Amino acid sequence: IAMAMSDSGASRLRRQLESGGFEAQLYVKQLSQQSDGDRDLQEHRQRIQALAEETAQNLKRNVYQNYRQFIETAREISYLESEMYQLSHLLTEQKSSLESIPLTLLPAAAAAAGAAAASGGEEGGGGPGGRDHLRGQVGFFPTPGGASRDSSGPGEEGKYRTLTTLLEKVEGCRHLLETPGKYLVYNGDLVEYEADHMAQLQRVHGFLMNDSLLVATWLPQRRGMYRYDALYPLDRLAVINVKDNPPMKDMFKLLMFPESRIFQAENAKIKREWLEVLEETKRALSEKRRRDQEEAAAPRGPPQVTSKPSNPFEDEEEKEPAVPEVEEETVDLSMEWIQELPEDLDVCIAQRDFEGAVDLLDKLNIYLEDKPSPPPVKELRAKVDERVRQLTEVLMFELSPGRSLRGGPKATRRAVSQLIRLGQCTKACELFLRNRAAAVHTAIRQLRIEGATLLYIHKLCHVFFTSLLETAREFEIDFAGTDSGCYSAFVVWARSAMAMFVDAFSKQVFDSKESLSTAAECVKVAKEHCQQLGDIGLDLTFIIHALLVKDIQGALHSYKEIIIEATKHRNSEEMWRRMNLMTPEALGKLKEEMKSCGVSTFEQYTGDDCWVNLSYTVVAFTKQTMGFLEEALKLYFPELHMVLLESLVEIILVAVQHVDYSLRCEQDPEKKSFIRQNASFLYETVLPVVEKRFEEGVGKPAKQLQDLRNAVRMIERKKVNPTSTSPPI
Secondary structure (H helix, E strand, C coil): CCCCCCCCCHHHHHHHHHCCCCCHHHHHHHHHHHHHHHHHHHHHHHHHHHHHHHHHHHHHHHHHHHHHHHHHHHHHHHHHHHHHHHHHHHHHHHHHHHHHHHHHHHCCCCHHHHHHHHHHHHHCCCHHHHHHHHHHHHCCCCCCCHHCCCCCCCCHHHHHHHHHHHHEEECCCCHHHHHCCCEEEEEEEEECCCCCCCCCCEEEEEEEECCEEEEECCCCCCCCCCCEEEEEHHCCCEECCCCCCCCCCCCCEECCCEEEEEEEEHHHHHHHHHHHHHHHHEEEEHHHHHHHHHHHHCCCCCCCCCCCCCCCCCCCCCCCCCCCCCCCCCCCCHHHHHHHHHHHHHHHHCCHHHHHHHHHHHHHHHCCCCCCCCCHHHHHHHHHHHHHHHHHHHHHCCCCCCCCCCCHHHHHHHHHHHHHHHHCCCHHCCCHHHHHHHHHHHHHHCCCCCCCCCHHHHHHHHHHHHHHHHHHHHHHHCCCCCHHHHHHHHHHHHHHHHHHHHHHHHHHCCCCCHHHCHHHHHHHHHHHHHHHHHHHHHCCCCHHHHHHHHHHHHHHHHHHHHHHHHHHHHHHCCCCEECCCCCHHHHHHHHHHHHHHHCCCHHEEECCEEEEEEEEEEEHHHHHHHHHHHHHHCCCCCCHHHHHHHHHHHHHHHHHHHHHHHHHHHCCCHHHHHHHHHHHHHHHHHHHHHHCCCCCCCCCCCHHHHHHHHHHHHHHHHCCCCCCCCCCC
């Protein structure tokens, strides 16, 4: 379309482009054929661009207008929904208030309503009925006391009826009606906000009862109906007034284990009502339970003894001595810090003051250490044990692998120390080690595999062994003086962590078919890092050996097969000719290579100019065998002794058998002499060097290599003509 050209105006061009049967390729083809040149095409292009810009502006303008209309419509719908909800709520509250009035009080209520209507213009919102009227609107009911205290009177029946009526509007809370003595104190609408980002979550309705707070979510599809969300006992609930910070205002926070929730009231007055009624109800509940404890702990009076008529003829010696009645010991639980201990523990748990909570528990245990356990003490113990369970769960959650693993092992010290103080040493050890295992696993997974393998292994060893060292030091600090079984658990954990490390190590080094020299350098790096753990008395070298032995055996076997195949290939092309290195530099380089392999007498095999009096096959075999031995010794540990020996014997036998076969088959005396010279170099120089280097690297002589060299010497001394020309297998 950008190359399209039209002889008509912009309107005609628009109609053509908007037609239903428009085909761009055909249209461009026709216009290109009718074009007079490049200038016409440029003009048509400018026309189409102008038309495209105009169309884009019209689209933007229409979208903006539609968006404004959509916002205005949504705002009107929101206003209407809010008004309908308020109307439904007022009707529900009025219905609940009417249903809560006993039938016997209807005439008196009607008379009171008439009197209130007659004097409504004078009193307004003030006077003694102001607050009570407000509480009636939002569902406030008087606490036990006054005329409604009698459980047999209509007041108690009205409370239960009101609770039944309101809770029938909440789905999923019928079980609350089965609890005797529960009645409604206050209720009202609230808006819940997200605690971290202060984003509005949902509209809820709160029902405050004499011993708990019920939170129900609003059902938008069913007006006046709610769904049960949560129930919080008041003795485990802490109320915090949230300071107004516009536009966030009229809010208060509820702290309970293991969460906190923020609610917003409709206005400041209703927020104040909620805070006052919550505190009054919590105080009344605490006072009631304190009175119950005092009554239970009060000493009972001595039992009344029924006086028996004295018998004047009864002998005084026959009278049994009266056994003094032992009075039950009591424990003073009336101190303020004991009365407030459960609530203080809840606050400490909610505010994550773990040390303060454990200090309170230690203080209580010291106070009750040598005291009896009457029912009030048992009841207090039950409440405290529930808080201990909650505190333990919070501390366990702090150590769970799902939490943030940043900060290293020191970040777990706080939770671990408090669990140990609570007597949960085994659980603390288990969770600490599980947390560190997840941290090590995450650190290994986050390593990027880039560049050379050896560079990645350096990073892997640094990350893993540093984490292991830090974990061991932190474990020694946290669990010093505890049961020795924890240290056994740490050793088991260290073995499992080492298995995780070896798995990542082997996938990168052995599964990717790296060369033996690279594998040897990587294993050497891992061993050096592992030896650093000896500074803290932790030796895991035997574990890494045991975990790597199978992979190293496979690498040695694979490289041995490569050397054997390469040697056989060179043997098949052997012409038994001297080497000509062409340049002195090449000869000097070969001398240095042979010297690094341990062959110090190589000078006697060099001739004039750049000639070497050895076969290329024998020289290449020497360099490859010594290179294999050097790399294998870097990988060596006792479990690989026989594997390395057998590999060396197999490699050497391939060369020995080839030389022996060539001696028996060669008829040319000159070539035969040259073969014997190569055999002498192989038997008298190379084999002793291999044997000596193996003994230096391992620390003990190799009997198999000695036996092989002796057997080769015996074969060389025999001057027997070959009886078979078949090559050795």
